[in-house]
Amino acid sequence: MVTIRDVARQCGLSPTTVSMVLSRAPLASYIPESTKKRVIQVAEGLGYQPNPFAQALRSRHSHTIGVMVPDIADPYCAQILRGIENSFSRSSYLPFLVDIQNNPLRFRKYLNVLLGRRVEGLIILANSLSFETELLSALESRKIPSVILGREPGTDALSWVATDNESGTQQALEHLYRLGHRKIAFIRGPKMIVDSHDQWAGICCFAATSALELDPRLVVTLSDPFSSYEGGYERTKELLALGLPFTALVAFDDMTAFGAIRALISAGLRVPHDCSVIGFDDIPAAAFYNPALTSVREHMEGLASMGAEILLETIRAHRNNATVSPVRRKVKPELIVRESTASPGH
Amino acid sequence: MVTIRDVARQCGLSPTTVSMVLSRAPLASYIPESTKKRVIQVAEGLGYQPNPFAQALRSRHSHTIGVMVPDIADPYCAQILRGIENSFSRSSYLPFLVDIQNNPLRFRKYLNVLLGRRVEGLIILANSLSFETELLSALESRKIPSVILGREPGTDALSWVATDNESGTQQALEHLYRLGHRKIAFIRGPKMIVDSHDQWAGICCFAATSALELDPRLVVTLSDPFSSYEGGYERTKELLALGLPFTALVAFDDMTAFGAIRALISAGLRVPHDCSVIGFDDIPAAAFYNPALTSVREHMEGLASMGAEILLETIRAHRNNATVSPVRRKVKPELIVRESTASPGH
DNA sequence: CCGATTTAATAAAACGGTGTAGTATCATCC
DNA sequence: GGATGATACTACACCGTTTTATTAAATCGG
Numbered sequence: 230m231v232t233i234r235d236v237a238r239q240c241g242l243s244p245t246t247v248s249m250v251l252s253r254a255p256l257a258s259y260i261p262e263s264t265k266k267r268v269i270q271v272a273e274g275l276g277y278q279p280n281p282f283a284q285a286l287r288s289r290h291s292h293t294i295g296v297m298v299p300d301i302a303d304p305y306c307a308q309i310l311r312g313i314e315n316s317f318s319r320s321s322y323l324p325f326l327v328d329i330q331n332n333p334l335r336f337r338k339y340l341n342v343l344l345g346r347r348v349e350g351l352i353i354l355a356n357s358l359s360f361e362t363e364l365l366s367a368l369e370s371r372k373i374p375s376v377i378l379g380r381e382p383g384t385d386a387l388s389w390v391a392t393d394n395e396s397g398t399q400q401a402l403e404h405l406y407r408l409g410h411r412k413i414a415f416i417r418g419p420k421m422i423v424d425s426h427d428q429w430a431g432i433c434c435f436a437a438t439s440a441l442e443l444d445p446r447l448v449v450t451l452s453d454p455f456s457s458y459e460g461g462y463e464r465t466k467e468l469l470a471l472g473l474p475f476t477a478l479v480a481f482d483d484m485t486a487f488g489a490i491r492a493l494i495s496a497g498l499r500v501p502h503d504c505s506v507i508g509f510d511d512i513p514a515a516a517f518y519n520p521a522l523t524s525v526r527e528h529m530e531g532l533a534s535m536g537a538e539i540l541l542e543t544i545r546a547h548r549n550n551a552t553v554s555p556v557r558r559k560v561k562p563e564l565i566v567r568e569s570t571a572s573p574g575h
Numbered sequence: 576m577v578t579i580r581d582v583a584r585q586c587g588l589s590p591t592t593v594s595m596v597l598s599r600a601p602l603a604s605y606i607p608e609s610t611k612k613r614v615i616q617v618a619e620g621l622g623y624q625p626n627p628f629a630q631a632l633r634s635r636h637s638h639t640i641g642v643m644v645p646d647i648a649d650p651y652c653a654q655i656l657r658g659i660e661n662s663f664s665r666s667s668y669l670p671f672l673v674d675i676q677n678n679p680l681r682f683r684k685y686l687n688v689l690l691g692r693r694v695e696g697l698i699i700l701a702n703s704l705s706f707e708t709e710l711l712s713a714l715e716s717r718k719i720p721s722v723i724l725g726r727e728p729g730t731d732a733l734s735w736v737a738t739d740n741e742s743g744t745q746q747a748l749e750h751l752y753r754l755g756h757r758k759i760a761f762i763r764g765p766k767m768i769v770d771s772h773d774q775w776a777g778i779c780c781f782a783a784t785s786a787l788e789l790d791p792r793l794v795v796t797l798s799d800p801f802s803s804y805e806g807g808y809e810r811t812k813e814l815l816a817l818g819l820p821f822t823a824l825v826a827f828d829d830m831t832a833f834g835a836i837r838a839l840i841s842a843g844l845r846v847p848h849d850c851s852v853i854g855f856d857d858i859p860a861a862a863f864y865n866p867a868l869t870s871v872r873e874h875m876e877g878l879a880s881m882g883a884e885i886l887l888e889t890i891r892a893h894r895n896n897a898t899v900s901p902v903r904r905k906v907k908p909e910l911i912v913r914e915s916t917a918s919p920g921h
Numbered sequence: 922c923c924g925a926t927t928t929a930a931t932a933a934a935a936c937g938g939t940g941t942a943g944t945a946t947c948a949t950c951c
Numbered sequence: 952g953g954a955t956g957a958t959a960c961t962a963c964a965c966c967g968t969t970t971t972a973t974t975a976a977a978t979c980g981g
Contacts, residue, residue, distance in 0.1 A: 283967035
């Protein structure tokens with residue numbers, strides 16, 4: 230491996246000078262352009278690659294961040310990762326990605342691993358599962374720049390970026406209302422999930438302003454957060470068993486909607502002819518499902534790059550040991566209309 | 576930050592001794608159990624975490640590997656990542672994950688980034704897209720332990736683990752044959768994709784041994800490797816337009832199968848009643864598709880952990896600068912029978 | 922021409938570990 | 952009783968950078 234000394238020797242200069250030139254230190258402004266050019270050329274010629282460990286050891290900057298995702302197989306996570314990747318690809322930071330697999334023990338463990346590796350910041354992706362508050366406090370206590378993505382954490386001390394769920398369901402309901410639906414069923418998310426509440430708030434808000442009547446008998450709730458497909462199927466069968474007519478169904482998320490559609494179809498109903506169905510999340514499968522699902526798309530990449538920006542900014546401040554107050558952002562989602570919704574009886 | 580010196584002072588020992596104890600150096604065997612215990616206790620008490628950069632700098636081991644995936648949003652990749660994660664979570668290695676986004680330029684770039692970060696080994700995930708051979712030679716020239724996952728590379732110098740595609744399609748076809756299908760249509764994968772050939776080889780092999788007749792008019796080929804859903808839809812429409820009867824369809828992959836099903840349904844046919852459809856890959860969506868798709872499941876986690884083991888082994892050899900010859904493994908896939916296949920007219 | 926400033930560069934000390942060579946003590950053995 | 956060897960440590964150099972302090976020459980204003 231070629232070191233900075235090799236470059237220095239080749240240039241007839243000291244390692245100090247080479248270092249200053251290559252890392253654009255402030256003092257390098259006194260070094261003439263000609264010398265700089267020579268140094269850079271020689272470094273390139275020798276194929277010099279600075280040893281990141283020596284750099285990190287001396288400068289105390291690891292140029293590394295940690296990204297924790299609850300479940301890497303979740304398409305929701307994948308899209309966000311794409312966004313994070315793109316944001317960091319232009320910076321000098323390289324992320325360590327760890328997969329929590331929805332397991333609080335692993336969260337603890339990998340938080341320590343990442344801190345042990347001296348990451349300069351953390352992006353923590355929260356899916357709809359509720360955070361254990363003690364885990365967050367573990368984060369707060371170490372004063373490391375971090376951003377929560379996808380969910381508002383309970384605490385005020387951390388930065389976060391999340392989807393505006395309320396606006397999402399509001400848009401969904403408005404879409405159905407405009408199509409002419411008045412008898413609408415709802416499958417709410419599990420109680421323990423915060424998103425469910427925000428989504429329901431959006432429903433109520435739209436209902437209040439438009440004088441749409443919500444029949445409480447047509448509102449059912451999922452129990453298990455891990456099997457929304459099965460849940461959607463079961464709850465829809467129960468709804469059908471009630472015998473109350475409804476022409477549209479708002480599902481907690483896309484998997485629930487898929488389950489619901491399956492139940493409707495196996496009951497001999499056609500979607501959207503007999504019943505419109507609307508999902509939430511717009512996972513990739515929504516586009517090629519049968520029928521293609523109308524859903525609320527969260528702007529994951531936007532969410533992610535916003536989070537990455539915030540983190541980078543926080544790290545920068547942290548380096549100059551300035552304190553920044555936490556940043557909080559809500560991103561409005563967008564309704565994607567496909568084939569699973571239509572005017573009643575259409 | 577507490578350093579090894581702090582621990583040493585607290586113990587009344589030299590940093591050398593502490594280091595030997597904590598990193599279980601061979602010389603530590605001369606140190607009495609009582610001292611070791613004390614060192615460990617003090618280290619724990621002070622919350623000592625060795626600085627990984629100092630360690631890496633001195634010992635020349637980064638305890639880091641690089642993982643390159645062609646497209647992180649691809650569920651195929653996600654499952655493999657899960658397998659890799661699990662294999663490495665017990666070792667002291669932490670992977671850097673980079674997303675190539677199917678872009679050869681990014682491959683080049685990130686290969687350099689990873690090598691710059693001094694990863695000790697590389698796992699390169701290949702999807703169905705063909706590798707550019709020059710990229711692989713870039714790998715061979717640097718002598719860094721690496722494993723290709725998911726595809727046989729052209730070269731003999733690298734280790735790889737891949738799915739036995741031939742066996743997969745053989746199983747699929749046998750399944751259809753046993754159900755009684757004799758008029759079977761095929762949508763082959765794009766010519767530029769190596770998998771397509773292996774898959775076709777499996778088809779031919781089974782046809783030869785079972786005396787099944789393949790009607791060349793019922794064999795169509797995808798052109799664009801990026802839009803298999805649309806491709807499946809179009810090709811199936813063309814097949815239907817021929818007017819030749821067929822009772823089953825073997826698709827190149829699950830997305831193609833989804834497209835095909837859509838075309839069949841919009842032509843007024845029922846799946847599987849009028850036509851069985853079989854996919855390949857068993858992506859997650861296959862299970863909850865409508866109808867649930869019979870598909871060939873590749874054992875991703877197995878593939879991944881096998882690859883990880885091989886890499887770890889190669890790294891170990893590399894450390895003791897022993898040379899190991901490349902390892903090559905084929906993993907048999909498994910047919911998952913769901914609802915999209917049945918006996919003709921059933 | 923003198924002191925101050927700018928320019929161009931360097932020597933040496935970190936950063937926090939690990940590896941090698943060495944020391945001191947004590948038991949063992951012929 | 953001196954050589955041998957095991958035991959229980961330590962001193963010091965080193966890994967490859969960056970940083971701080973310092974030097975030396977050139978330039979400049981008065």
